[in-house]
Amino acid sequence: MLTIPLTADLVRGALELERTARGLLPHRLPARARAQCADPQLAQAESQPSGVRLALRTRATTVELDTLPTKRVYAGAPPRPDGVYDLLVDGRPAGSASLTEGDTLTIDLGNGSAEHRPGPVGTVRFTGLPDTVKDVEIWLPHNETTELVALRTDAPVEPVPDRGRRVWLHHGSSISHGSDAASPTTTWPALAASLGGVELVNLGLGGSALLDPFTARALRDTPADLISVKLGINVVNTDLMRLRAFGPAVHGFLDTVREGHPHTPLLVVSPVLCPMHENTPGPTAMDPSALGEGRLRYRATGDPAERAAGKLTLEVVRRELARIVRERAAGDPALYYADGRELYGEADFAELPLPDGLHPDTAGHRRIGERFAALAFAGDGPFADRAA
Structure with missing residues (x-):
């Protein structure tokens, strides 16, 4: 497996990528905006990568992505399902995966307090992809803050070229x-x-x-x-x-x-x-x-x-x-x-x-x-x- 550097040209839908101790954290508001509001609700929402996806052109048949998600738990409420990673191949659905690993943020809706507990990195793995040159997209969970840690494939990748779409x-x-x-x-x-x-x-x-x-x-x-x-x-x-x-x-x-x-x-x-x-x-x-x-x-x-x-x-x-x-x-x-x-x-x-x-x-x-x-x-x- 090849380790592919996580670079901005492989990520779509984010306004900014923050380099963290583990990897890259996609943001949907820039740092200047985040600095102007200390609301935890906003911080949580903008760091949840709704619409953010990795976009690769490759003939790889196996793709692995290591991430560190943050799971939300609401005290007294039913458990939330794990976030989903959707795979598209040439624009068509080709699989989904979830992780149980990750940090946990427990929120008490009664008093507004929150407790953050660190957890391990997890790996989503997609196999059996066609052995042809294709466009591969991995859409990140829309409702879990997700740090991108590592990307591995069994063939070289390049960014998906501009397709001229609006x-x-x-x-x-x-x-x-x-x-x-x-x-x-x-x-x-x-x-x-x-x-x-x-x-x-x-x-x-x-x-x-x-x-x-x-x-x-x-x-x-x-x-x-x-x-x-x-x-x-x-x-x-x-x-x-x-x-x-x-x-x-x-x-x-x-x-x-x-x-x-x-x-x-x-x-x-x-x-x-x-x-x-x-x-x-x-x-x-x-x-x-x-x-x-x-x-x-x-x-x-x-x-x-x-x-x-x-x-x-x-x-x-x-x-x-x-x-x-x-x-x-x-x-x-x-x-x-x-x-x-x-x-x-x-x-x-x-x-x-x-x-x-x-x-x-x-x-x-x-x-x-x-x-x-x-x-x-x-x-x-x-x-x-x-x-x-």
Whole structure:
């Protein structure tokens, strides 16, 4: 087996690679952004490599990857499944693997404390690959911080050459991050990117789509041919701001993105249906009765009467986002709006309810991904390839 140096040209979907004592840690926000916010939730989310993959051209029949994942354990909650590594060969699914090894982060949802315990490095091994020159992608677990330690193959590798595909840069919340999807290639952005024939850079940040200026600057500074921002649910379920602050914050966020991408198609997507927050403000809290039964479920704790004082709900957010995009589009013909309920609405909730009240399951992710691809990439959609 050959030991292949882990270099940046083999990694796609990360904005930055941090050299650690063990190897490389992919980040989805740059160091400058991370230095401007000490929120542990953000640190955890941006270091979980949703959409990040190794991309190799090789005739190797065996590929081994050593990694050090960080497993999350929620005290009192049911165990989380191990993260999944998806293998694609020439763009087609060719296998999956998981690791039980790794560090453990135990989180107490009651008091917010966390305990980190170091663990061993593990190895995922894919064998029986065709003995021909091919493009191999290993998609890293979307929900586990993952340090890349070593890569071995039984034949030389080179980076996958530029295939001329457009780059789609997406930002959103935990659903965009991939919460409750079964694997990294079954998150809705990964599915939509595959259907749209584009290269994905996923800045879906669980619990952290909060109109932060440093995130807007990361979008501004990242090369992209297509950009989408899915906004609203986190500012509601964190009870972060009132209506007075929300509108200007959205304008400022879009202004910053446009500084780096003045003419790039930019699609603003409002939240998908989430019944508990449609007319009830945040914050969102764990449902203690469900936790006592070994289930993870969320509930809205705000008072609907507080909407009169400017508290945000999903209905308010959608109305404000639609207004902002409509007014800005008069001078920005490459700016578009989509109502998130076109991706997942009342009929979908009846058929595919949100298991924890907040996040779709794998079937829900597939529906959202397919709907987004049809809405954005097909026909006369904002991301349709009109040069094709």
